[in-house]
Amino acid sequence: MKIGISGYGNLGRGVEFAVKENPDTELAAVFTRRNPETVKINTAGVPVLHVDDAKNWADKIDVMILCGGSATDLPVQTPEFAKYFNVVDSFDTHAKIPAHFEKVDRAAKDSGHTAIISVGWDPGLFSLARIYSNAILPDGKDYTFWGKGVSQGHSDAIRRIKGVKNAKQYTIPVESALEAVRAGKNPELTVRQKHTRECFVVLEEGADASKVENEIKTMPNYFDEYDTTVHFISEEELLKNHGGLAHGGFVIRSGNTGKNHEHNHIIEFNLKLDSNPEFTTSVLVAYARAACRLNKEGSTGCKTVFDIPPAYLSAKDGEYLRAHLL
Amino acid sequence: MKIGISGYGNLGRGVEFAVKENPDTELAAVFTRRNPETVKINTAGVPVLHVDDAKNWADKIDVMILCGGSATDLPVQTPEFAKYFNVVDSFDTHAKIPAHFEKVDRAAKDSGHTAIISVGWDPGLFSLARIYSNAILPDGKDYTFWGKGVSQGHSDAIRRIKGVKNAKQYTIPVESALEAVRAGKNPELTVRQKHTRECFVVLEEGADASKVENEIKTMPNYFDEYDTTVHFISEEELLKNHGGLAHGGFVIRSGNTGKNHEHNHIIEFNLKLDSNPEFTTSVLVAYARAACRLNKEGSTGCKTVFDIPPAYLSAKDGEYLRAHLL
Numbered sequence: 001m002k003i004g005i006s007g008y009g010n011l012g013r014g015v016e017f018a019v020k021e022n023p024d025t026e027l028a029a030v031f032t033r034r035n036p037e038t039v040k041i042n043t044a045g046v047p048v049l050h051v052d053d054a055k056n057w058a059d060k061i062d063v064m065i066l067c068g069g070s071a072t073d074l075p076v077q078t079p080e081f082a083k084y085f086n087v088v089d090s091f092d093t094h095a096k097i098p099a100h101f102e103k104v105d106r107a108a109k110d111s112g113h114t115a116i117i118s119v120g121w122d123p124g125l126f127s128l129a130r131i132y133s134n135a136i137l138p139d140g141k142d143y144t145f146w147g148k149g150v151s152q153g154h155s156d157a158i159r160r161i162k163g164v165k166n167a168k169q170y171t172i173p174v175e176s177a178l179e180a181v182r183a184g185k186n187p188e189l190t191v192r193q194k195h196t197r198e199c200f201v202v203l204e205e206g207a208d209a210s211k212v213e214n215e216i217k218t219m220p221n222y223f224d225e226y227d228t229t230v231h232f233i234s235e236e237e238l239l240k241n242h243g244g245l246a247h248g249g250f251v252i253r254s255g256n257t258g259k260n261h262e263h264n265h266i267i268e269f270n271l272k273l274d275s276n277p278e279f280t281t282s283v284l285v286a287y288a289r290a291a292c293r294l295n296k297e298g299s300t301g302c303k304t305v306f307d308i309p310p311a312y313l314s315a316k317d318g319e320y321l322r323a324h325l326l
Numbered sequence: 327m328k329i330g331i332s333g334y335g336n337l338g339r340g341v342e343f344a345v346k347e348n349p350d351t352e353l354a355a356v357f358t359r360r361n362p363e364t365v366k367i368n369t370a371g372v373p374v375l376h377v378d379d380a381k382n383w384a385d386k387i388d389v390m391i392l393c394g395g396s397a398t399d400l401p402v403q404t405p406e407f408a409k410y411f412n413v414v415d416s417f418d419t420h421a422k423i424p425a426h427f428e429k430v431d432r433a434a435k436d437s438g439h440t441a442i443i444s445v446g447w448d449p450g451l452f453s454l455a456r457i458y459s460n461a462i463l464p465d466g467k468d469y470t471f472w473g474k475g476v477s478q479g480h481s482d483a484i485r486r487i488k489g490v491k492n493a494k495q496y497t498i499p500v501e502s503a504l505e506a507v508r509a510g511k512n513p514e515l516t517v518r519q520k521h522t523r524e525c526f527v528v529l530e531e532g533a534d535a536s537k538v539e540n541e542i543k544t545m546p547n548y549f550d551e552y553d554t555t556v557h558f559i560s561e562e563e564l565l566k567n568h569g570g571l572a573h574g575g576f577v578i579r580s581g582n583t584g585k586n587h588e589h590n591h592i593i594e595f596n597l598k599l600d601s602n603p604e605f606t607t608s609v610l611v612a613y614a615r616a617a618c619r620l621n622k623e624g625s626t627g628c629k630t631v632f633d634i635p636p637a638y639l640s641a642k643d644g645e646y647l648r649a650h651l652l
Binding site for chain 2: 127311
């Protein structure tokens with residue numbers, strides 16, 4: 001299976017590493033908006049090309065994995081690339097998924113390609129945990145906790161404050177809330193009771209620390225509903241101790257069964273990830289395999305993880321899977 | 327969707343309760359090998375019939391859920407019922423799944439029905455955790471822990487010992503092993519290091535306790551490779567404190583990604599169940615929905631959880647699922 005990468009940042013590099021782990025996949029080409037000559041990749045012999053050349057590769061690539069951002073890149077790129085390729089993306093703006101789905105579906109159906117959108121861990125594996133556990137326990141309650149991990153959006157929001165030079169924001173699940181959920185207590189939890197936020201901030205010279213701290217803690221939507229801690233540190237310390245990309249989280253459904261709903265059941269799915277982008281792209285490559293197979297079977301248009309039989313993600317055949325993993 | 331139940335023990339009752347939780351399903355009839363007049367069910371107005379009458383109901387039932395045991399019932403019943411019905415079973419003898427699959431597949435294809443076998447939590451949801459996490463992290467290691475919960479097979483094995491009147495056996499995961507796996511240490515674990523076994527035994531009058539204890543602890547396959555504790559208790563205590571059907575377990579994959587495989591990721595799926603049979607049957611009813619849909623689409627033959635798109639388990643449509651659960 002020949003894989004193309006569009007966009008060579010953290011995600012693009014992650015796809016490149018994941019392709020090496022999967023013997024049935026190979027990297028065909030990397031496409032970038034930058035000057036291709038300035039982009040050095042980790043795989044010898046694979047061409048780096050300008051993104052405008054991509055369409056000339058339509059018959060040399062089985063699946064194009066789109067490694068752009070959800071804010072401005074993917075809403076344009078996924079429907080455009082779906083004209084020429086089977087595609088997989090990690091579009092993660094939950095509220096805009098239905099609109100994105102419609103656009104991509106039209107493009108993929110018109111051109112006879114298969115697209116799988118919103119692949120990764122949330123949306124993605126967490127969505128799978130939600131759909132399976134909801135179907136199995138209709139009488140129940142869902143809880144999703146994120147962290148401990150860096151939230152890119154919240155870190156960016158702090159960086160936009162006047163007087164801030166650099167910042168990292170960690171989202172941290174509240175342990176006591178997690179324990180109450182796991183104990184089957186079905187608590188009603190406010191935003192504040194589920195997560196805390198911890199910020200590491202580098203100030204510009206002469207900036208007013210208490211003013212910055214106040215601006216962070218009262219920022220609507222991002223911080224005002226949370227218990228937020230702000231630490232001021234040097235740029236050296238930020239780069240040394242807060243450069244990691246670890247993340248994770250928990251999806252828990254607590255539900256009841258029985259004649260009088262007397263039996264409680266807890267279904268928990270959790271992730272602890274050293275590298276958010278490398279894990280996300282490992283999921284993307286597994287779904288690229290599914291996109292390729294579905295297209296060969298004539299199943300075109302836009303899909304999500306909900307539409308894909310699990311066996312389509314595996315390089316192994318049905319007989320092997322039934323004998324070894326069932 | 328009209329559901330039939332074949333076999334009315336703990337599983338059959340569980341299906342009956344689960345049907346009440348799912349507004350798109352209704353119970354059509356219960357079939358039993360006993361004298362139907364002696365079987366009282368919990369749903370008013372639903373007929374209880376002898377299992378020999380089942381084939382006369384072929385056009386009145388959308389999916390028959392088979393609630394027999396894996397040792398002797400299902401190997402015969404599932405292929406036989408697949409001649410007349412779409413069927414779902416919970417066949418859980420892992421080593422015999424490939425042979426069972428072949429027999430059921432032939433019967434279901436010949437008659438144009440859809441069969442889903444080995445549905446429940448292991449095999450079932452644990453198998454799903456294994457296939458997804460293996461496809462995503464090819465460089466990794468799987469761990470499955472069961473418990474704390476009652477093992478029916480081990481309890482039965484103790485009851486067959488001369489001098490034993492009754493017994494319950496709990497399988498208990500070793501907490502330190504679980505913690506080492508969760509910490510990404512990828513330990514090599516022997517059978518003894520993963521689980522302990524705790525037995526509650528009621529002796530016949532005059533039986534030799536130390537002889538029974540020795541026979542349990544040295545029993546090949548069942549106990550000899552484990553650290554086993556044996557408690558002798560009265561029958562009253564057994565019935566009062568050890569009548570529950572709680573169970574659960576953990577599937578964990580620990581895998582690595584990155585240029586030099588330097589990033590570790592932990593994918594964990596775990597269950598904590600007050601009632602093993604009621605949870606198992608909640609899974610069966612969700613897959614009955616999938617069997618019915620697949621059959622309407624013309625997809626016949628035998629399937630497992632690996633072959634079923636997650637959306638087929640849900641009563642909600644794709645648009646709802648994308649907007650709310652993705």
